[in-house]
Amino acid sequence: MSKSIYKTILDVITYAFLIFGALTMLIPFLWMISVSLRLPAEQFSRNIIPNPFTVQNYFDLFEDLPDQAFLYLTFNSFKLSTLTVIGQVLTCAMAAFVFAIVKFKGRDFLFALLVATLMIPPQVSLIPNFIIFKYLGWIGTQLPLIVPAFWGGAFGTFLLRQYFLTIPRDLVDAARMDGASLFDIFWRVYMPLSKPAVAALAIFVFKDAWNDLLHPLVYLPTDMHKTTLTVGLAFFQQQLQMGGKFTVLMAGAFLSILPLLIIFFFAQKQFIEGIALSGVKR
8 A cells, every 4th residue: 555545544534533523512512502593392302403493582581581681791791801801911921021031030940830830720729819809808899800810820921922932032132222122122022923822812811701600600799780691691590491491591501602702703813823833732
């Protein structure tokens, strides 16, 4: 058997496994959309294509949740996720720039120590953080979900540092000769050239903040006007299931992930480029 035929067979097998894996992950998503478009009497049907087709479940979602709670939940999730992205991108970019460009004693050790914190589960620091926020009087407000985002993060710093290292150092020297300050080099040279990595980090952070259930459940009140969409859907899950409204529940689940799909659709080019050039997998 020639090498070309062997390579062709190997490629076919590889693509077959990839297609199988993609379908395995896609089928639950398609089933969720299918159930959200069915009549309640057909919610347990095995047909992927709804028959008959209806969008009434999406209108019922706003009616079943009192006082337009779904709109408040969505707004709170979007606000918290957006502020988290802003805080993480700014602070992680500044820290990454320092670790990549600025030379100082102990830089490599501090960076290794920062990366080592990735091995610490976030649940470990939950109780100490709760005690600190309670002492500050922040429990019941959105501050515990916003302020820590402006403290930076190990993953974002590592991701952007790896990308900053790919930018030619000659640009720094040229900017120095033109009289640019360190902040000018960061803001006017490195940030514009790092749009793919910044987009990748923003998508990661937005996804994690949007899907976060634990921290809003701990820090925010159960008031549907103040908590997030994930918490609200978790509270109403039992109510909708007991009422036999799985179709409405699936409609809410689909709407909750729709912003993530839209963001990734428009930013997928920068996202893939940023991940490829920084060499980070997650």
